[in-house]
Amino acid sequence: MKCLKYILALLIFCLAFFANAQTATITGVILDERKVPLSNVNISSGRTGTFSDANGFYLLEIVADEKTTITFSHLGHKSVILKDLILITNETYEFNPIMKVDAIQIDGITVTPTGRKSVEGIAVIAPQELRKIPGANAGVENILKLLPGVSSNNELSTQYSVRGGNYDENLVYINEIEVYRPFLVRSAQQEGLSFVNSDMAKDVSFSPGGFQAKYGDKLSSVLDITYKNPVNFGAQLDLSLLGASAVVETVSKNKNFTSISGVRYRNNSLLVNSQQTNANFNPVFADVQSYMTYRFSKKFQLGFLGNISLNDYQNEPLNRQTNFGTLNDPRALVVFYQGRENNAYNTQLAALKGDYFLNEKVNLKLISSIYHNTEEEYSDVVAQYELGEIDTNLGSETLGEVTSSRGLGSQINRARNDLDALILNISHKGNYAHNERALEWGVKYTHEDIRDQLRESEFIDSAGFSVRPPFPEFNNNEPGEPFTAPLVPFEGINSRNFVKTNRFSGFIQFSDRKAWNGNDIYYNIGIRSQHWTVSGTNVAKTSHTIFSPRAQLAIKPNWEKDMLFRISGGIYQQPPFYRELRDSLGIVRPEVKAQKSLHLVVGNEYSFTLWNRPFTLIGEGYYKKLDNVNPYTLEDVRIRYRANNSAKAYVYGGELRMSGAFVPGTESWVSIGYLKTEENINDRGYISRPTDQRLKLGVLFQDYIPDIPNLRMYLNLVYNTGVPGGSPSYADPYVFQNRLRDYKRADLGISHIFVNGDKTYPKDHWLYSFKELSVGFEVFNLFNNQNSITNTWVRDVDSKQQFAVPNFMTARVLNLRLSMGF
Structure with missing residues (x-):
């Protein structure tokens, strides 16, 4: 047995x-x-x-x-x-x-088992287009600015506003890891590189509003980037007069380990030296970025994102002459400078992302990141200016020079600003997908530790005497009373803040796809919540809680015409970050509430054939009702908040974008948008907000010579009506509602492609080792338009009138470019 x-x-x-x-x-x-x-x-x-x-x-x-x-x-x-x-x-x-793509797929809408991109108007941008389109700041932001709802009138800046929002209202993710930006940047020419390395991007998605609950708590937009996971070894090298970049892709023999790493260097001297201010300019902008993935098993993989960015900006301004005014009353501002400014913005980011595939239906993620940012702004600049009338006599030897002075003065600017920011994040995300249904959830903890020292002063001397702030204690009643007020700066800030914020947030959302009478219906409903506590030295501990319900619905009718209709919206709230808590005097106000927006977006997509080529027409209309608005002023790209919730506002607008093969084998588009945004501060009535852009026209056009198809042309055109130009210091914004001139810009790129995926060579040819090789040139600001970003306010000593002198942006610039891949 x-x-x-x-x-x-x-x-x-x-x-x-x-x-x-x-x-x-x-x-x-x-x-x-x-x-x-x-x-x-x-x-x-x-x-x-x-x-x-x-x-x-x-x-x-x-x-x-x-x-x-x-x-x-x-x-x-x-x-x-x-x-x-x-x-x-x-x-x-x-x-x-x-x-291959299915012929019945809706153009621009990808339906996946998780429901991603199925219910909201997300623009999907091909990464290869990012690398081809010319622009002073070539990359993701360069092409975003051509979309109808995205505005920027500063070609030196990577910052953008979306549908009436400001620069702080946009979310940016890389592989689901939230990206932060420097805080103290005040002038666009201090920006060197976008955080996003477009040579490393695999997928680029952008939503200008009405986005899902899984995205964070911001009011305006989401830029969602996915970096490549290489499948074989590769290398890319780009050289130009503005800098250089290199990307290397590696894969282990067993394909369990992959990495993509990029190094970039940029020097903006070529662009900044085309402006009207002559200066000794020495910038250094460089970064190193890497994304690595290791597959431990078919169920678990670990990813790492690392970034080190160094931005050292040194500037010694020398002189400037700006001609402005009208044909009948031409004027000029001549400025001579002494001193220099030295600014440094250094950031480091390290993040780990673990993916565990429990089974084919459940995916669990754990993401942690640490972001460290140190910034220094040190400057001592003395500016002696002369405001006068200019000689307009064509036969005169002094044509264009100042003939008589209307104002003389000097200005001393001093800054000693230091900021140290440490941000820690840990979050869990998960999703359950079965058939067409998907349930997604997530929780996140964030700790922010900000150490900020702000010391700025501006002294103004006009007609031989120091101009003091227009406060009662500086009233001058001489000779009846002796004037004994102290000598103080016209504008001065001196504060030191140590602030900590702890945030707990979470979301849950459900999406599904159904068929009804032959029509396809996609929907997504979800809710977000956040609780945060602000504390610090001399800061009263204060807590707040918000809830943000959101929903999206899309219907594809069973029609012969390929159309899709969608509607999305909800309550979007933006808890204040450190900069929104700090008022114009540098004092932290922990009681500031989250700005709230009731947002509604309706849209339509129509895919059709024209000239036997595919086209898509996308139209959207939107409305935002904003409460608890935190008013701010905009100086170049620097935002200064009032740190209160004293306003309410609204935004509405409409957009159209037609994209397709205007030229066979290429992708181009034409977009037009209109928006209006106004705010009511302390119930004084509605006035334009700083981002009241009104009309926007963008054109992205690609072409080639039929007999030489590898000789390619890329052109982008932007036209924006002028935004409000701000007001002088201490002036009432309700009095000053002038606008900057319209922004008009064209950038042209022409390149010859020797090698790419469609054109290769045999082994005995010298070009065989290249996977990609192209040489070309770019012309920035093709028509040499004088665009302005802000105004400098100068006082006329006779009439006491203040004149808005435009600060012009870059002129026409030629750039050479070489790209190669191995």
């Missing part, structure tokens, strides 16, 4: 052994038409199946020594079917399919 038990046990063991041995493995990486890894692809064979991970990697065990059919399916793509595959026992077969 005992022997029989041993025989049965041995028999069962042998059966199990041979059953396990009679299997084979098929593995690989699934790519789309752009050779980008495709996630969430369903791989099925009979009763067994799996999904590709975020890197497009999959692994499936099948029965060996018999015919097997394997199907690769993904919503929005044509299925790939591998028929009658026979693998021997223990064989590992590598198959890397390329999935």
Whole structure:
């Protein structure tokens, strides 16, 4: 009996052994038409199946020594079917399919098992376009500024406003990791590089409003970037007169480890020296960025994002002459400078992201990051100015020079600003997807530790006497009373703040896709919440809590015409960050509440064929009702808040964008937008907000010579009506409602492509080792328009009138560019 038990046990063991041995493995990486890894692809064979991970990697065990059919399916793509595959026992077969877009896919709408991009108007931007489009700040922000709802009248800045919001109201994510920006930047020419390295980007998505609950607590927009997960070794090198960049992609032999790393250097001297201020300018902008992924198993992978950015801005202004006024009354401002400014903005970011695929339906994520930012602004600049009339006589030897003075004076600016910011984040996200339904959730803890020392002063001397602030204690009643007031700066700030903020936030959202009377319906509903506490030295501990419900609905009717209608909205709230808590005197106000916006967006997408080529027409209308508004002033790219909730506001507008193959084989678009935004401060009535842009026209056009198809032209055109130009110091904004001149700009790029994916060479050719090679030139501000970003206010000593002298941006600039890939 005992022997029989041993025989049965041995028999069962042998059966199990041979059953396990009679299997084979098929593995690989699934790519789309752009050779980008495709996630969430369903791989099925009979009763067994799996999904590709975020890197497009999959692994499936099948029965060996018999015919097997394997199907690769993904919503929005044509299925790939591998028929009658026979693998021997223990064989590992590598198959890397390329999935093509399904002909019935809605242009610009990708329906995935998680519901992403199915219910809101997200603009999907091809990363290769980011690298081709010319611009003074080439990259993601450069192409965003061509969208109808995005505004920027400063080509030196990577900052942008969306649908009436300001620069602080935009979310930026890289691989689901939130990105922060420097705080103290006051002039756009101090900005060197965007945080986003466009050479490393795989997917670029942008939502100008009405976004889902899974995104954070901001009022205006979301820029969602996904960096590449390489599938083989590669390298990219770009050289130009503005700087250089290099990107390297690596993959381990077993494909478990991938990395993409980039190094960039930029020097803005070429651009800044085209402005009207002559200066000794020595900027150094550089950064190193890397994203690495290690796959421990097919269920767990770990990603790391690291970034070190160094921005050292040194400027010694020398002189400036700005001609302004009218033909009948031309004027000039001549300024001579002494002194220098030295600003440094250094940031470091390290983040870990763990993905655990519990099964094909559940994905769990843990993300942690640490962001450290140190900033210094040290400057001592003396400006002696002369305001006068200029000689307009064409035959005169002094044509364009000042002939008589209307105002003489000097101005001394001094700054000793130091900021140290440490931001820690840890969050958990998860999603459950089954068929067309998806449930997503997340919780996050954020700790912000800000150490800020703000010391600024501005002394103004006009007609031989120091101008004091217009306060009662400086009233001058001489000679009846002696004037004994102290000598103080016209504007001065001296504060030291140590502030800590702890934030707890979370969200949950549900999305589904249904069919109703032959129509496809997509919807998403969700809610966010955040609780935060502000404390610090001489800061009363204060807590706040907010809730933000959001929803999106899209309907694709069963019509012959390919149309999609959508509506989205909700209550969007933005808890104050440190800069919003600090008022114009540098005092921290912890009682500041979150700004709140009731947001509604309606839109339509129509895909059609014109001239036998595909086109899409996208139209949207939006309305925002804002409460608890924190008023601010805008000086160049510097935002100064009042740190109170003393205003209410509204924004409304409409947009149209037509994109398609205006020229066969290329993608171009034309966009037009209109918006109006006004605010009511302390119930004094509505006036224009600093971002009241009104009319916006953007054109992105690509072309080539038919006989020389590799000679390409890229052109972007932007026209914005002028925004409010601000007001002098201490002036009532309700009195000064003048506007800057309209912003008009054209950037042209022409390049010859020697090698790319469509044009390769045999092994014996010297170009064989290149995967990409192009040489070209760019002309920034093609028509040499004089655009202005702000006004300098100068006092006329005779009439005491103040004149708004425009600060002009860059003139026409030529740049050469060389790009190569290996």
